[in-house]
Amino acid sequence: MSRTRIKICGLTREQDVEAAVAAGVDALGFVFYRPSPRFVELERAAQLSKLVPPFVTIVGLFVNPEPSIVRAALTHVPLHLLQFHGDEEEGFCRQFERPYLKAIRMRPGVDLIHSEASFASAQGLLVDAFVDGFGGGGQAFDWSLIPSDLTRPIVLSGGLCAGNVEEAIRRVRPAAVDVSSGVESAKGIKDARKIAEFVAGVRNADG
């Protein structure tokens, strides 16, 4: 079994990017959704990206964006991966001809097998709790809603923290985990100790 990849989302500060990189995470997410408390301007994301070494993936997160917003982000920030966290359809996500994750907000009745088929062009599905404000709510969802026979990579998110990530990985066996609130001291302010503890939890689960 390959190791579980780790993405930290919602970075806004240099010291947090440095702490995440030092802890050995695989991906860092910048939120380009203006209503979010973790929103960063493109120029800020470009500055922060300069601290990211090779082989760490830079992810740009959008919620129902105008295409011009995504294109501007691709021009100004060295994004490796797009993350669509709203109600975007497959044709919309695909138009940028870049690898992308589609977030699926989980609640009873959501059919992930159908989502897999609907987003065949996605690099993977990111499964998150259904919260007001689209994401970053620090709430977990019922992991038993995730079928065991999915064929595409799953990124598990929603309310993960050092205290539950081991159990989450053992139960869901995702390709990757994604966390924001669980490694913060306040919205948009990451905590280096919580990041290190979260990474240790993932490593423990991987054995």
Ligand SMILES: O=C(O)c1ccccc1NCC(=O)[C@H](O)[C@H](O)COP(=O)(O)O
């Ligand atoms: O972070 C936000 O404020 C946000 C706003 C709108 C859509 C998505 C957003 N964040 C996504 C994430 O940080 C994670 O992918 C995911 O929602 C998990 O967040 P959390 O439960 O806080 O760990």
